[in-house]
Amino acid sequence: MRWRTAMERALYGPDGFYVRPGGPGPAGHFRTSVHASPLYAGAVARLLLWVDGELGRPEELDLVDVGAGRGELLTGVLEALPPETAARVRPYGVERAGRPAGLDGRIRWVGEAPRGTRGLLFANEWLDNVPLDLAEDGRYVEVARDGTESPGGPLDGPDLAWLERWWPQAGTRAGAGRAEIGRPRDEAWAAAVGTVESGLAVAVDYAHTLAARPPFGTLTGFRAGRETAPVPDGSCDVTAHVALDACAGPGAVLLTQRDALAALGVSGARPPLSLASTDPAAYVRALSTAGEAAELTARGGLGDFGWLIQPVGVTPWGSAPDPV
DSSP states (O other): OBHHHHHHHHHHSTTOTTTOTTSOOGGGTOOOHHHHOHHHHHHHHHHHHHHHHHTTOOSSEEEEEESOTTTHHHHHHHHHSOHHHHTTEEEEEEOSSOOOTTOOTTOEEESSOOTTEEEEEEEESOGGGSOOEEEETTEEEEEOTTSOEEEEEEOOHHHHHHHHHHOTTSSSSTTSOEEEEOHHHHHHHHHHHTTEEEEEEEEEESBOOGGGOOTTOOOEEEETTEEEOOOOSSSSEEEOOBOHHHHOOTTOEEEEHHHHHHHTTOOOOOOOTHHHHHOHHHHHHHHHHHHHHHHHTOTTTGGGOEEEEEEESSOOTTSSSSOO
């Protein structure tokens, strides 16, 4: 079968990787920014406060987490918000898996993003798990359940047009290399943005842009904290980086996570050594915080993630040097 069908079955089909009951969830297999440090949830909380101000501090403020995992980000944001703001927030976790046990009762657990959102829709490492097809030498790549690949049929019109526009370096001629057809991600993101009545929609993910598409693609797997072969049998995560520039709509801003988090007050700068002598405990705490911030913003690591920020009826956040 084509990779898109194989990924859908492996990740979201019966007993699929993301919907299997009783499992550890994504955090048991790979480390995201949400799991790396509570500083990340704090940054998202500050972004929500900015949206709140743009909307005139409405009686109800929506926070929609698409690809919510086990609700870790929503829980962290609610804890980081001022109590008076948290009391106005309507949090939604959008997931195909069932509601986690012990989740904060304020969090609504839904299968798709609610329409008419007024606030912040946030999708952290969601689009990289939206299934997609692969192309090589002008044909689809087919795959068996054990991961063995073979050439498939010729590319159809919409997929061919997407490659010619967004990945012209590969996939459409013999010997040109391999490409991941991101059209389903574009459509999934457009549908998510379409649920927002006013506010921001933000997608954060492993990303690449037109000028630097990877010549051999990025498809890979993760299991129990280790990268592994992308075998579509439900035993591992199957993921590919996102062409975020292709997803972007009018007015969107595309930043690195390093720049986005810096604008939201997350800095990896070490505390002054003088603090170690005047307040050793505070110095140790500040040093720990700086270490966590450094991981979130590191070059070659999480700091290179892309942030696609789509405004809907508000000022385009992130377009100014100091947006918050």
